[in-house]
Amino acid sequence: MVRICGWIIGLLALLAPICVSAQPARPHSILVLDQSDLRGPFHYQLWSGLRGVLDARAGVRVTIYGENLDLPRFGGAAYTESLKRHLKEKYRDRPIDVIVAIGRGMLEHTLSWRAELWPDTPVVFAMLDESDLAKLERQTEVTGVILDNSLARAIKAARAVVPDLDTVALVGDAWERQALFSHWSEEIPVATSGLNVIDIIGQKMSDIRKRVAELPERSAIIYTGVFSDGEGTFYPAATAFGLIAETANRPIVVGAEPLLAMGGIGGYVLLATEIGTEAAKIALRILNGERAGDIPPVSGGVKPLFSWPQMQRWNVSESSLPEGSEIRFRDQTFLERYRWQSMAVVAALLLQAGLITFLLHERHLRRDAEVESRNRMSELAHVNRNATAGELSSSIAHELNQPLGSILTNAETAELILKSENPDLKEVREILADIKRDDQRAGEVIRRLRAFLKRTPFETREIDLNEIMNEAFKFLSVQASGRNVALYLQTAPGELRINGDPIQLQQVILNLVVNSMDAMSTIPYGRTVIGRTELNGGSAVEISISDSGPGIPSDKLSQVFDPFFTTKDQGMGIGLSIARSIILAHKGNIWAENQTGGGATFHFTLPLAA
Ligand code: ADP
Secondary structure: OOOHHHHHHHHHHHHHHHHHOOOOOOOOOEEEOOOOOHHHHHHHHHHHHHHHHHHHHOOOOOEEEEEEEEOOOOOHHHHHHHHHHHHHHHOOOOOOOOEEEOOHHHHHHHHHHHHHHOOOEEEEEEEEEEHHHOOOOOOOOOOEEEOOHHHHHHHHHHHOOOOOEEEEEEEOOOHOOOOOOOOHHHHHHHHHHOOOEEEEOOHHHHHHHHHHHOOOOEEEEEOOOOOOOOOOOOOOHHHHHHHHHHHOOEEEEOOOOHHHHHHEEEEEEHHHHHHHHHHHHHHHHOOOOOOHHHHHOOOOOOEEEEEEEHHHHOOOHHHHOOOOOOEOOOOHHHHOHHHHHHHHHHHHHHHHHHHHHHHHHHHHHHHHHHHHHHHHHHHHHHHHHHHHHHHOOHHHHHHHHHHHHHHHHHHHHHHHHHHHHOOHHHHHHHHHHHEEEHHHHHHHHHHHHHHHHOOOOOOOOOEEHHHHHHHHHHHHHHHHHHOOOOOEEEEEOOOOEEEEEEHHHHHHHHHHHHHHHHHEEEEEOOOEEEEEEEEOOEEEEEEEEEEOOOOOOOOOOOOOHHHOOOOOOOOOOOHHHHHHHHHOOOOOOOEEOOOOOOOEEEEEEEOOOO
């Protein structure tokens, strides 16, 4: 029992912190005290920087109270005393965790009210120059964002904009009414040494406008801030600046970012959003448990910024700007504006170039393959011609025998004539002429045979197809009569000019005729082969070889052109496939059909020479 009690107590002890942390935490509160009123874009940016950081804080709720106390326009002990009472009453029941004080005047008041209103509340300041800070009463738990906002830097910007600068015109409200630049008044002697200073501080708007229109060459305006016409009317900061920029005859160096868009050339510009963001980050660190006294003040919120249109107007080159300057409102180059589109176009062009290269390479490979296949075809055709020549050896022998026999007979006759007492020399001369002619005939047969058997690459030239057919049929005539085949040739009138390789085309004709003679070997009589040449339309020639054989079985009509298809015991089956390759290489067509009356006909067409 005692043990169980011990466990329960132990368990409770373990759960205790969980129970405590599960209790809803009090929402944190930040009070932002701003010395300005709420009118201009500058203060809008500062607030949006603050809120951006605080609203994005995940998990913990932060309530932001804000007061814009309008100190530049309202002052005096009575006013500030009434403000103190007002704030005391207003926030009596609202505990504040961090106070953010914006502007030197505001920090000054906050520190003086602090002991009475928020004695233990840490303070984060913003929009304060280091020299301002040095002048204030030192208190604990105070930190914030320090600006390097000096007149010396404004003069540096003026020299960048006007390289031969000899005069500066200082334009703004009376120094004591200035929220951000009042400390510049003390800087004037040192910062402007060597320069003429035209003082246009604390004057009426109408006078300011007049004087800024008459400034000398080699001068620049250094603008702090004007918020009234000097006669009781208060303007929003941007409106006042617009009125001055309208008449100014020299470039205006400004200290606030929004004025760049309204005619200011630029300078070391306070970045309101960044100042708000930095201040909010410090406030958050404090809310997360850090002591303000342990967080050293951070610098930031000032940057050299320049307006491109104003640089153009005053002929200011980019190279003369201070290091790290940023240029606003610059027209984007074509590439900057259409970056993605340009990249897409470049990518498409590269892709296209790659594709073209690939296709060219493919074409090159195809050409190589075509040349290779023609070479193979020529080699095979050569083999086939050797075989055909073997088959036609009787024709060849006959063609040679004829002239050789005549030569022998003529030589013997001449011998006899010369042996006689009175040889008839005229007759001997005629006989010798006959011998010479027969010798030339035999030589021609051998020349043709050698040409036919020569291994030659595929080469075309303009030839007469009728002549090729005549030669081939003459060559076949002996073979035909030996095989009891009647060979007829009907040629179209005139010449049929085509571009072709004569040897290879002759080979096609020989293959077709020899095949026809083979096919008719089983029929006892009536073996006939008819060759025809004719025009086919106006642009092609058609050649046909018909026979009176058994024809081709209809299911084999297309197969006969396949390589190694043969129905013969000793056949190789390459004759027709070579014939087809040759005709295709001549850009022609070849096909087979059966005649209605029996027998096969092979046709091929070839384009006429242009
Ligand atoms: P091969 O003559 O060595 O057989 P080919 O390619 O020249 O090779 O011929 C292939 C086949 O086509 C022949 O075996 C034959 O069956 C058929 N053929 C070719 N020409 C004819 C024809 N005029 N009549 C009938 N069949 C033919």
